[in-house]
Amino acid sequence: MVKRFKKSFIAPIPITISTQIYGLLPNIYPHNPISWIHFFVKYLWIYFKPIPQRSISNLSVVFEDNLFKVLNKQHQERLWDYGFFGKGTLSRSELNWYSSTQKRLHLGDDNFELSNEEITKFRREERVKFKKERTKEQELELKKRKNEISESELQELDEIKKTLIKFRKNNKLKIKQERQVPIEYKDMRPEDQEIIDEESMTLQEIEYLQLSAVETFYLKLIDVIDVFEADQLTLEDVFYKCCGTKTPKPDNQFILSYIAYHHYRSLGWCVRNGIKFGCDYILYKKGPPFSHAEHGILIITEANPKSWTEMQTVSRVIGSVRKNLVLNFIDVPTPNELNEILNDSDDQKFFRLLQLYKVNEILYKRWIPNRTRD
Amino acid sequence: MSLASKVKTNLQYQNLWTNVTIHQVSDLEIVSGIPPNKLSSVDEENQVEWIIPKMFSQDKLSVSEIQNWFSKILELSGDIPRRITIAIINDDSTIVYYFIHNGITKPNQN
Amino acid sequence: MNDDDFKLDIEDEEVYNLKDFEPDGTDYQQNKLSNSLDLIYSLISEEIKTHEKNCIVGIYLKTQETIILKPKGNFFRDFGYSKTLNGNIYVFLNKLESLYLLQRGNLIIYLGNEKFNHYLDGYINNFNVNELYSLNLQHFYSFLCSSDLKKYQVFAYLKRLGYLIKEYDGLKNHPPPIFQIGVQDKSMYQDIFTKGFRDKHYFGYKEIFERLRVIPSAQNFESLQKNYESDFEIHFNVWKPRNNFSKKNLPVPDFMICMVDEFPKINDVYSLLNKVIKPEKKSDTKPKSNKVQTRNNLKKDKEKTERDKERERERERDFKLKNNGRNVILAKVDNGVNFISLSEMDFESVSLY
Numbered sequence: 001m002v003k004r005f006k007k008s009f010i011a012p013i014p015i016t017i018s019t020q021i022y023g024l025l026p027n028i029y030p031h032n033p034i035s036w037i038h039f040f041v042k043y044l045w046i047y048f049k050p051i052p053q054r055s056i057s058n059l060s061v062v063f064e065d066n067l068f069k070v071l072n073k074q075h076q077e078r079l080w081d082y083g084f085f086g087k088g089t090l091s092r093s094e095l096n097w098y099s100s101t102q103k104r105l106h107l108g109d110d111n112f113e114l115s116n117e118e119i120t121k122f123r124r125e126e127r128v129k130f131k132k133e134r135t136k137e138q139e140l141e142l143k144k145r146k147n148e149i150s151e152s153e154l155q156e157l158d159e160i161k162k163t164l165i166k167f168r169k170n171n172k173l174k175i176k177q178e179r180q181v182p183i184e185y186k187d188m189r190p191e192d193q194e195i196i197d198e199e200s201m202t203l204q205e206i207e208y209l210q211l212s213a214v215e216t217f218y219l220k221l222i223d224v225i226d227v228f229e230a231d232q233l234t235l236e237d238v239f240y241k242c243c244g245t246k247t248p249k250p251d252n253q254f255i256l257s258y259i260a261y262h263h264y265r266s267l268g269w270c271v272r273n274g275i276k277f278g279c280d281y282i283l284y285k286k287g288p289p290f291s292h293a294e295h296g297i298l299i300i301t302e303a304n305p306k307s308w309t310e311m312q313t314v315s316r317v318i319g320s321v322r323k324n325l326v327l328n329f330i331d332v333p334t335p336n337e338l339n340e341i342l343n344d345s346d347d348q349k350f351f352r353l354l355q356l357y358k359v360n361e362i363l364y365k366r367w368i369p370n371r372t373r374d
Numbered sequence: 375m376s377l378a379s380k381v382k383t384n385l386q387y388q389n390l391w392t393n394v395t396i397h398q399v400s401d402l403e404i405v406s407g408i409p410p411n412k413l414s415s416v417d418e419e420n421q422v423e424w425i426i427p428k429m430f431s432q433d434k435l436s437v438s439e440i441q442n443w444f445s446k447i448l449e450l451s452g453d454i455p456r457r458i459t460i461a462i463i464n465d466d467s468t469i470v471y472y473f474i475h476n477g478i479t480k481p482n483q484n
Numbered sequence: 485m486n487d488d489d490f491k492l493d494i495e496d497e498e499v500y501n502l503k504d505f506e507p508d509g510t511d512y513q514q515n516k517l518s519n520s521l522d523l524i525y526s527l528i529s530e531e532i533k534t535h536e537k538n539c540i541v542g543i544y545l546k547t548q549e550t551i552i553l554k555p556k557g558n559f560f561r562d563f564g565y566s567k568t569l570n571g572n573i574y575v576f577l578n579k580l581e582s583l584y585l586l587q588r589g590n591l592i593i594y595l596g597n598e599k600f601n602h603y604l605d606g607y608i609n610n611f612n613v614n615e616l617y618s619l620n621l622q623h624f625y626s627f628l629c630s631s632d633l634k635k636y637q638v639f640a641y642l643k644r645l646g647y648l649i650k651e652y653d654g655l656k657n658h659p660p661p662i663f664q665i666g667v668q669d670k671s672m673y674q675d676i677f678t679k680g681f682r683d684k685h686y687f688g689y690k691e692i693f694e695r696l697r698v699i700p701s702a703q704n705f706e707s708l709q710k711n712y713e714s715d716f717e718i719h720f721n722v723w724k725p726r727n728n729f730s731k732k733n734l735p736v737p738d739f740m741i742c743m744v745d746e747f748p749k750i751n752d753v754y755s756l757l758n759k760v761i762k763p764e765k766k767s768d769t770k771p772k773s774n775k776v777q778t779r780n781n782l783k784k785d786k787e788k789t790e791r792d793k794e795r796e797r798e799r800e801r802d803f804k805l806k807n808n809g810r811n812v813i814l815a816k817v818d819n820g821v822n823f824i825s826l827s828e829m830d831f832e833s834v835s836l837y
Binding site for chain 1: 505508510511512513641642645646647679680681682683684685686687688689692693696697698699700701702724725738739746747749750753754802806813816822823824825826827828829830831832835836837
C-alpha cells in the first residue's frame with residue numbers, strides 16, 4: 001500500500017495556548033443559561049491552571065557562517081509544526097533529506113510514506129515517458145508527411161497517438177514502489193560512501209533547518225527563540241545582523257522584507273519565500289502540506305519603482321501557477337524618524353519602528369476584455 | 375561555508391550529481407559536475423555542466439559579468455561551453471538554477 | 485511547486501495536432517501555412533461596403549467635433565452627445581467616434597466651411613453637403629496626434645468587442661462614497677514584546693495575532709481622505725454590452741480605463757482610484773441542490789453541510805478580499821494593447837484568525 005503522508009494542522013505560530021492543553025471553551029447559546037454556566041466553569045477552571053507557554057523553553061538557533069541554523073531535532077519539529085518556519089537545507093521545504101536518502105540507498109525499513117518531493121519525482125518521470133512517446137510520434141508524422149512511411153510504421157503511429165491521448169487524459173498518477181533490495185557499500189556513489197559508516201551502515205545527518213533573516217527576527221521578537229553566536233544575541237544584535245549594517249537606512253532591504261513578512265504573518269498567513277516564482281513571498285492559508293499558496297507578494301517602494309517588463313514577467317509566472325499577484329507598496333519613514341527610534345534604548349523600540357512603515361496592497365491582474373463581456 | 379560548497383552539497387545530495395568539483399579561477403569560484411540525467415531533452419547525451427554560484431540580491435547582472443564567466447570556463451576547460459547554469463542562493467537556503475546560453479538557442483518543447 | 489499547476493486540460497485529440505512545433509520542410513506544412521495566410525489576405529482584402537440606407541453623413545467642425553445631421557442606427561446608443569441648434573437636434577461626435585465610424589464605412593465626413601457655419605447659425609436655410617470637401621481615412625487620421633492614436637487603438641479595440649464607451653467626465657452623477665476610518669490605533673499593545681505571550685491564558689490564536697498586528701496598512705477607500713498629485717488621468721468609462729443603455733442616464737461604468745506610459749507609483753494609483761466609481765459586485769454563490777432528504781443520509785448531510793458552510797465562508801472571504809476595494813484598468817499601448825487591472829486590497833479586513 002502506498003500512502004500519501006498527511007499531517008494534521010496544529011498551530012499557526014510556535015506558541016502553545018491554553019485551549020490546546022485544557023480543551024476548547026464550550027459554545028455560548030444566548031438563550032440557554034446553562035451554556036453560560038458551562039462556559040464560566042470551564043473558563044475559571046483554566047484560569048487557575050498554569051499558563052502553558054510559561055513551561056515551554058525557548059528554541060535554540062545558532063548564528064554561524066552568516067546563517068541561522070536550528071540543529072535540535074525537537075526544535076526543528078516544533079518550528080515546522082507550529083506555523084511552518086524554516087526550510088530543510090537539502091529539501092524542498094520540510095526536512096526530509098535523511099529519510100529520503102535512507103529510502104534511496106535502501107538503508108532503513110520499508111517505508112511507504114511518500115513525501116511531496118517523491119510524488120513530484122514520479123510525475124516528472126511520467127512526463128519524461130510522455131515526451132519520449134511524443135518525439136517518436138513526431139518522427140513518424142514527419143515520415144508520413146514526406147510519404148516515406150511504411151505500412152507497419154503507419155500502424156505504429158496510430159498506436160502511439162492512442163497512447164499519447166491516454167497520457168493526456170490521465171490525471172491520476174499511478175505510483176509504483178519497488179521492493180527494497182539492499183545496496184552494498186561498494187556499489188554506492190563515492191559521495192554517498194562519504195556520509196555512510198561502512199561498519200554500521202548508518203547515514204550521517206548533514207541537513208539542518210535554516211531560518212531566513214525575517215523568520216529569525218519575527219521569532220526573536222515574539223520571544224520564542226534564543227539566538228547564539230559565541231554568546232547569546234539580544235534582539236538588537238539580531239536586528240543589526242539581519243540588516244547587514246549598524247546604520248540601516250529606511251529602505252534597507254531587510255527592514256522592507258520584514259515589514260511585509262510581519263504584516264502577513266500577523267494576519268495568520270503562512271508566509272514562505274517566493275524566489276521560485278520571481279516574487280518576494282507566497283502566502284498559504286495554513287501551510288504547504290495543505291493547499292497551494294494563493295497569493296504572491298511583490299514589494300515595491302518609491303525609491304525602487306518597477307518597469308512594465310518586470311511587472312509583466314512576474315505576472316505571467318504567478319498567473320501560470322494560478323496565484324494572485326499582490327503588489328505591496330511600502331511607505332517608508334525619513335532617515336531621521338528611523339534613527340530617532342533606533343537610538344532609543346528600551347525594549348519596545350522595534351515595536352515603534354514597525355509603526356513607522358505603512359503597507360498598501362494592490363491586486364495586479366491582466367484584464368482580458370474578451371472574457372468579461374458578460 | 376562558501377557559496378560554491380553550498381552548491382556542491384546541494385548538487386551532490388539533493389540533486390544526486392557526481393564528480394562535483396570546485397574550481398578557483400582568480401577571484402571566481404566555478405563548480406562543475408555531472409547530473410544524473412541529461413538536463414535538456416535536446417542534449418545528445420549527459421555532459422559535464424558548469425555552474426556559477428551567486429547570492430540572491432537586488433543587484434542587476436551585467437552582460438560583461440556573464441561574459442567573464444564564459445571566458446573563465448574557457449581557461450579551465452579549453453572550450454567555451456554552449457551553456458552554463460547560474461545557481462542563485464537565497465537566504466532561506468533555496469537554490470534556484472537557471473540556464474544561461476551562449477547565444478540564441480532553439481526553445482524547448484514543453 | 486506542484487507539477488499539476490502546469491497541467492493543461494486537453495479534452496479531445498483534435499486540439500492537439502493543431503500546432504507544429506517547428507518547420508519540418510515538408511510540403512504538408514508549407515501548404516497549411518499558405519492556406520491560413522491566404523485566408524487572412526482574403527479577409528482583409530475584402531472591400532468594406534455599407535448599405536446606402538445605413539450610411540451617415542457628418543461634417544467635421546473647427547471644434548474638432550463631427551456634427552451628424554440625421555443620426556440613425558445603433559451606434560448612437562453610446563456615441564456622441566445631442567444638442568439643439570435652432571430647433572434642430574444634432575448629435576456631435578468626438579474624433580475617436582468619428583474615426584471609428586469612418587473606418588467601418590458607416591460615416592462619410594465632409595470638412596465644414598464658413599457657409600456651413602452660417603447654415604447652422606440659421607442665416608441660410610438650405611445647404612447641400614456635396615459642396616463640401618469630403619475627407620478620406622488618411623486625411624482624418626492626420627488630425628490625430630500621437631496620444632490620440634493610442635487612445636483610438638484602445639477605443640476601437642473595445643468597440644469591436646462590443647463594449648459601450650464614453651470619455652471619462654469626472655464623477656458628475658456619482659458622488660464618491662464617504663470614507664470612515666475604522667479603529668486603527670495600533671499603539672495600544674505596546675507591552676507584549678519580549679514577553680512571549682506568557683503573561684496570561686490565551687483562548688485562541690485570534691488574541692495573539694491581534695496583538696501582533698501593529699504595522700499600519702491602508703484600508704479600502706482610505707485614499708479618499710487625501711488629494712494626490714499625479715499626472716495619471718482616467719480616459720474612458722466602459723460598460724459591458726447591454727440593452728438598457730441610456731446616454732441621458734448613464735449607469736455606473738463596469739470598467740474605468742487610464743492610458744499609461746510608465747508603471748504608476750502608489751500615489752498615482754490612489755489618485756486614479758479616487759476618480760473611480762465602484763460598481764456593485766456580488767459573489768456568485770452556487771444554488772443548493774434539491775436532493776431528497778432521507779433519514780439515513782440526514783446525519784451525513786449535516787456533517788457535509790458544516791464543511792460546505794466552512795467552504796462557503798472561505799469563498800466569501802476570498803471574494804471580499806479581491807472585490808471589496810475600487811478598481812481601475814490601465815491600458816498600455818506598445819505594439820498592441822495590454823490591459824492591466826489594479827484593485828485595492830485590504831488583507832487586514834479579512835484576517836484568517
